[in-house]
Structure formats: C-alpha cells, structure tokens
Amino acid sequence: MTKAITCMKCGAPLQLTNPDVRTIKCEFCDVINQLDIEQNPTKMGKFVPKKTSAGPLKVGMQGNFRGQQPFTVSGILEYSEDGDTWYEYMCEFSDGTLGWLQYDDGDWTMYFKKRLKTPVPPGVRANSRININGMSVTVEEVGTARITHVEGQIPFAVDYEEEVDYIDGWTEDDKAISIEMAEDEVELFVGREVNRRMLGL
Numbered sequence: 001m002t003k004a005i006t007c008m009k010c011g012a013p014l015q016l017t018n019p020d021v022r023t024i025k026c027e028f029c030d031v032i033n034q035l036d037i038e039q040n041p042t043k044m045g046k047f048v049p050k051k052t053s054a055g056p057l058k059v060g061m062q063g064n065f066r067g068q069q070p071f072t073v074s075g076i077l078e079y080s081e082d083g084d085t086w087y088e089y090m091c092e093f094s095d096g097t098l099g100w101l102q103y104d105d106g107d108w109t110m111y112f113k114k115r116l117k118t119p120v121p122p123g124v125r126a127n128s129r130i131n132i133n134g135m136s137v138t139v140e141e142v143g144t145a146r147i148t149h150v151e152g153q154i155p156f157a158v159d160y161e162e163e164v165d166y167i168d169g170w171t172e173d174d175k176a177i178s179i180e181m182a183e184d185e186v187e188l189f190v191g192r193e194v195n196r197r198m199l200g201l
C-alpha cells in the first residue's frame with residue numbers, strides 16, 4: 001500500500017507506505033506533517049534539524065524477525081531524558097503489520113501496538129502494580145521524555161521537541177509494557193525483549 005500526499009510546507013511529494021502512519025517528516029524541507037485518519041495532512045509540525053546518526057539503525061534498513069518475518073525500518077524517534085537517549089524504530093512487516101522496536105543502552109524490545117481497553121489510572125508510580133487490559137503490570141519507570149529527532153514515518157501524531165509521558169513495566173510472564181501519552185493520545189505497546197540476531201539485522 002502506498003499513498004502519495006504533498007508536504008504542507010514545501011509541496012514536495014511524500015510517499016506513505018502504511019495506512020496507520022499519522023506523522024511523516026518531509027525529506028526535502030525536514031518539516032513534520034501530521035495526518036488525519038484518512039491520511040490527509042492536517043497539521044504542520046516543526047522543522048527537524050539534520051542529524052548524522054539516529055542510533056544503530058537507519059530508515060530503509062531491512063531485517064527478518066525470528067528468521068521468518070521480513071521487515072523494513074520506515075521511521076525513527078529519538079527520545080531524551082536527563083542525559084539518557086533511546087530510540088524507537090517503526091518496523092513495517094511484509095503483511096503491513098507495524099512493529100515498534102526500541103533500542104535502549106544495548107537492549108532491544110520489539111513492541112506491537114494494542115488497543116487500550118482500560119483507562120490508565122492517574123498518579124502511577126514506579127514499583128507499583130497496575131492493571132492494564134486484564135494484565136497485572138509491575139511498573140518499572142514513569143517519566144517524561146522529549147522527542148529529539150524524527151525520521152521517516154510514525155504511526156501516531158508526534159512532533160519534534162514534543163514531550164511524551166510514559167509508563168514502562170513488565171507483566172508476570174515477562175511481556176514488556178509501554179504506555180505513551182503524547183498530545184491527547186494514549187498508546188499501549190506490548191512487547192518482548194529480543195536480541196539483534198533475532199531481528200536479522
């Protein structure tokens with residue numbers, strides 16, 4: 001699936017490769033375009049300064065998850081908080097499924113977005129236990145990160161330098177849980193820790 005749109009800032013053509021994409025950075029003028037549910041550009045975001053590196057992966061790289069699910073890296077977010085930096089890579093599988101691969105200080109986690117069926121309780125703290133979609137989650141970290149780089153296509157509305165509140169934790173059967181709250185959106189991601197060999201990268 002591809003859909004062609006034009007950049008709200010410079011009019012350059014932009015190719016969307018997945019129906020779930022809600023943010024794309026223009027490769028020509030480096031300005032963020034946010035899209036509505038029909039993928040029409042509706043909000044112009046910030047200019048993103050060029051950066052030589054966005055972590056270990058690049059847009060366009062290809063992997064093969066568990067040796068049987070080929071994917072292409074089609075978007076990157078760099079997060080920063082208190083001097084720590086980590087990366088999230090949008091991985092587009094050949095069947096259109098999107099994975100969200102996190103790289104944090106040598107650790108890789110492949111997440112998939114899930115529909116949040118229960119509201120996130122207010123005032124969640126680290127080391128507490130919360131119930132999300134029927135799963136008992138031990139909260140490891142609660143924080144606010146800043147988006148310090150954007151490349152390619154992203155499956156939710158996001159802007160450069162935007163702050164994202166997050167809650168990270170683990171279920172009893174070692175699933176990684178990440179809840180991200182940006183603008184008015186709350187997104188739930190459920191994943192597993194993986195290694196680079198399992199990613200075919």
Ligand SMILES: [Zn+2]
Pocket residue numbers: 007008009010011012026027028029030031
């Ligand atoms: Zn542009």
